Amino acid sequence: MLMCGPTHVFTVLLALANACLRVGHWPKHFKESMLIIIPKPNKPSYSAPKAFRPIVLLNTVGKLIEKMLSNRIQFDSIASDVFHPNQIGGIHQQFTENAGLILTHMVHTGWAKRFKTSIIAFDVAQFFLSLNHEVLMAILQKLGFSDNVVKFFSHYLADVGVGQGGALSLVLSALYLTLIMRLFELDPLTHGPYGVIFELFKKFGLALENVKSEVFHFDQSHSKDNPPVNLGYAPYTGTTPLKPKPYWRYLGFYFDCKLTFTEHVRYYSTKALSTIKAMKMLASSTRVTYGFRLWYIAAARCKGALHHLSVMQHSAALWTTGKVTTPDTELYGIRSAIVNATSRDNCMDIFIFTDSMASACQAVDPSIHSGQGHSVAVFEAVQTWFTHKDSQSIIF
Structure with missing residues (x-):
């Protein structure tokens, strides 16, 4: 069936997906x-x-149908304003940066009114495995989904759970939390609201993992007051309250109390510098060509070995040049090698392993190169190489 052509496959999958929804069967x-x-x-x-x-x-055809259904349910839910405006996870075209922007906006809005903002972040234990199927069916009915859709998901979840990483798991979990999200607009952070949230999640069949809870206070004043919070649930009670840390890591962001993001920029700058140093170490290494004189002989049959080098060079060229397309990868690989060799005083010879002599000719012969940007860039690099050094060579 899958070999009959894209149009036929699409028609069959669409008919099967519609039949599953219409009958309420998986x-x-x-x-x-x-x-x-x-x-x-x-x-x-x-x-x-x-x-x-x-x-x-799982079965690949089943996963394709799940993705089709997920996209459709996402579209209908967004079009009908089913999701809460502040709900980010599991929704198309919503990113972690959106959550960060919402949070920083709320903090700045509070500061404009001379308020301080405190955050409690909590984790739901075994979230996907804990989704109650009966509660989910009731939520779907409450949100206005048709009886066929409710019947389908009732059969879809029979004898199985909501699998983490599945195409439908994200949208189902987002729908599961929709009603809870609408009850989240509580008073400022105190002992009471956390207890309400804890019991509310418990009634929905979800358990908060208190040991992973975090608290953080946003304060733009010069005050050093950073009080702990009594959650009222072990292990964070009156004698052992939950203490805030100097920085709060959330969704990959590093927040400080004044929202200067100094720690955030420092962390990612250090991480990027480590990557740059690793790239420099790789660029200075000749490990890949170690021992090539033993096997690279003009008359030798070394096509297989050259293929391995070509695959490596292909990937390296894409990484180092930032390219996402492959037709001109050979030329960019040649250019990168030449530019790197030109910057080294002790480098007099360049050996380029390629299975495409057409790319080699484009690199060194100005009369036949295509005139495109990558061809011209390679030719200019070759000119620079021969201008800056004497007795140098390039061997393809």
Whole structure:
């Protein structure tokens, strides 16, 4: 069936997806899976189940239909304003930066009114596995989904759970939290609202993992007051309250109390510098060509070895030049090698391994290069190489 052509495949998949929704049925073989257990890296002990990550392999056709249904439900939910405006996770065209922007906007708005803003971040234990199917069906009905859709998801979730990473899992989890999100507009942070949220999640079949809760205070004044918070739930009670840290890491952002983002920029600058140093180390290494004189002989049959070098050079050229297309990768690889060699005083010879002599000719012969930007750039690099050095050579 899949070999009959794209149009035919699309028609069959669309008909199958519509039939599943119309009848309210999800075929059994789409639920069948193969489970692979992979240990999580850098765990101190692997005696607990949480130290392993289960990977579920599902039927590919079923996954395609799930993606189609997910896109459609996303579209209808957004068009009908089903999701809460502040809901970011699991929704198309919403990014982590949007959540960061909403948070910083709320803090600045509070400061303009001479308020201080405090945040409590909490984690839901085993979120996807804890989604209650009966509650989810009730939520879908409450949000106005048709009986066919509710019947389909009731059969879709029969004998299985909401799998983490599935195409439908994100939209289902977002719909599950929609009603809770509309109850989140509570009073300023105190002991009471956290208890309300804790009990509310509990009624929805979800448990807050208190040990992972975090508190942070945003204050633009010069006050050093950074009080701990009594959540009223172990381990953060009156004798052992939850203490805020100097910086708060959230969704990859590093917040400080005055929103200067100094720590955030320092962290990512250091991370980028480490990457640059690693690239410099790789650029200075001749490891890939170590021993090439032993096997690279004009009459030798070394096509297989050259293929490995070509694949490596292809990937390296894409990384170092920032290219995302492949037709001119050979030329950019040649240019990068020449520019790197020109900057080194002790480099007199360049050896370029290529399985495309057309690219080599384009690189060195101005009469046949295409005139495109990448061809001209390579030719200019070659001119610079021969202008700045004596007795130098390029061997393809």
